Amino acid sequence: MKDNTLQKKCLAALPAVILMCGIFFFSSREAIESSQSSMTVSMYLVEAADQIGGWSLTPEQARHLAALIEGPIRKCAHVIEYTLLSCAVYIMFIPWFRDGIKRYFATLLVSILYAASDEIHQLFVNGRSGSFRDVCVDAVGVTAGAMFMLVLQHLKERKRHRTDCG
Numbered sequence: 001m002k003d004n005t006l007q008k009k010c011l012a013a014l015p016a017v018i019l020m021c022g023i024f025f026f027s028s029r030e031a032i033e034s035s036q037s038s039m040t041v042s043m044y045l046v047e048a049a050d051q052i053g054g055w056s057l058t059p060e061q062a063r064h065l066a067a068l069i070e071g072p073i074r075k076c077a078h079v080i081e082y083t084l085l086s087c088a089v090y091i092m093f094i095p096w097f098r099d100g101i102k103r104y105f106a107t108l109l110v111s112i113l114y115a116a117s118d119e120i121h122q123l124f125v126n127g128r129s130g131s132f133r134d135v136c137v138d139a140v141g142v143t144a145g146a147m148f149m150l151v152l153q154h155l156k157e158r159k160r161h162r163t164d165c166g
Helices: 001-029 031-053 059-092 101-122 134-165
Strands: none
Touching: 001 031, 001 059, 001 101, 031 134, 059 134, 101 134
8 A cells, every 4th residue: 555655656746857857957058058049939939920910020120129038038938837847846745735735835845945956056057147036936936836736726626525515
């Protein structure tokens, strides 16, 4: 019986571990490579908006606009990746905590500590720096993901309660 519990805990942790490895991988990229990636995404978005909006931007205008949105695009990526991470961490804690509130706070703690450790990790990557502001941006994503999972759990329990009662 105990082996089954260990298997469930390991399986529940797998999505969080995979996401943590992915975040670590992207944070390990040097500043130039990381910036080129986000600039590629920004250019793609500008070109798509140009086609949809029919703006007929020159290449210089498109590059300028892409450069303007690169920072916000990077911050949005932080929020999205840490929203997903906190959802995965919440799932990881399902076999550990029956109480959703305990699971919620454990998710916040682990995910925000991971975000802080990731910023420390970036201090050792060529051209990168750690930023408390990025930890705060990551914490927004963490909180959103954990809240989403908590609300989802609450709705699931309400539905189960209604089914059991009626």
